[in-house]
Amino acid sequence: MKDQSALLPSSASVRTEPVQQRSSERITLLLDTAASLIDEKGIDGLTTSDVAARSHSSVGVVYRYFPNIQSLLRALAARNMERFLGAVFLTIEENPGGWLSELDAILDIYADLSRTEPGFRALHFGGVIDERFIDGQVNANKELATSLLAFVGARYELPQTEEFALDLDVAIEIATALMHRAFRNDRDGDERYLAKARIVVREVLEPYRREAAVTE
Numbered sequence: 001m002k003d004q005s006a007l008l009p010s011s012a013s014v015r016t017e018p019v020q021q022r023s024s025e026r027i028t029l030l031l032d033t034a035a036s037l038i039d040e041k042g043i044d045g046l047t048t049s050d051v052a053a054r055s056h057s058s059v060g061v062v063y064r065y066f067p068n069i070q071s072l073l074r075a076l077a078a079r080n081m082e083r084f085l086g087a088v089f090l091t092i093e094e095n096p097g098g099w100l101s102e103l104d105a106i107l108d109i110y111a112d113l114s115r116t117e118p119g120f121r122a123l124h125f126g127g128v129i130d131e132r133f134i135d136g137q138v139n140a141n142k143e144l145a146t147s148l149l150a151f152v153g154a155r156y157e158l159p160q161t162e163e164f165a166l167d168l169d170v171a172i173e174i175a176t177a178l179m180h181r182a183f184r185n186d187r188d189g190d191e192r193y194l195a196k197a198r199i200v201v202r203e204v205l206e207p208y209r210r211e212a213a214v215t216e
Contacts, residue, residue, distance in 0.1 A: 027065055029055050031076050035119030043073065043122055076119060077126025081140070084113055084125075085147055092155070103201050106148075107175060111194055114183045121183050124176070141176055145169040158208055171204040 033055040037046050046069060052059045066072040087109045092102050114121045125140040145168045152158055175197040182193035 023065075026057070026061070027075075030057070030062060030065060030072065031079060032118070034072055034076055035117075035123075038119040038122050046073070048072075073123065074126055077123055077140070080113070080117070080120050080123060081125045081144065083117065084109060085144075085151075087113070088148070089151060092151075100202060100206075103205065104198055107179070107194070107198055107201065110175075110179055111182070111189050114179065115188060121187070124180070141172050142169060145172050148172075164208060167204055167208070171201045174200050174204070 030051060033051050034046060037050055037054060041050075048059055048062050048066075048069060051057075051072070052062045055062075062072075066075065088106050091105055091109060095105070096102075114124075125144065145165065149160070149165055149168055158164060178193045178197035178200065179189075182189045182191075182197070
């Protein structure tokens with residue numbers, strides 16, 4: 001199995017790259033603070049001043065790492081992506097169960113993060129602020145599909161074709177829309193929409209099930 005860290009998307013850049021542990025911890029604190037404030041006030045209510053005050057930092061410290069609110073949101077969205085993919089890789093490695101059951105596990109992880117990860121339900125992977133936030137080139141869901149395709153390609157004998165990549169991208173787009181709808185007015189997630197997401201993903205990717213076999 002290849003090193004899965006290579007499959008994780010790169011975090012959105014910050015103005016000053018952390019070269020010391022203290023700087024890294026400060027960035028984590030700012031992102032954690034922003035996530036909590038998003039849960040309280042929503043994305044539109046997030047301000048640099050609030051992040052600074054809640055984290056016991058100065059506004060200048062916030063600007064040192066994030067030149068504006070959008071850059072902070074992009075970094076938080078990239079962290080959401082990393083945490084999601086990290087949980088997916090770990091769960092599947094520890095609880096292998098076949099292609100279709102692993103699809104359900106991936107959706108369950110997304111739903112769990114929506115319930116428990118501060119800021120995730122509102123921000124997700126950043127599409128709400130910028131459809132092309134990762135490196136300014138790739139749609140967030142496309143980046144997710146690329147990472148998952150690389151992962152399942154290393155694990156299963158699935159066709160690494162443009163057709164399969166497109167179908168995986170389509171499945172993710174539809175499932176993401178349904179997951180967003182499930183949590184729009186229900187912090188626990190409307191199970192009706194969550195169930196439909198599982199059904200749609202299976203229907204789109206079912207043709208590849210017979211081709212999937214775990215590689216040794």
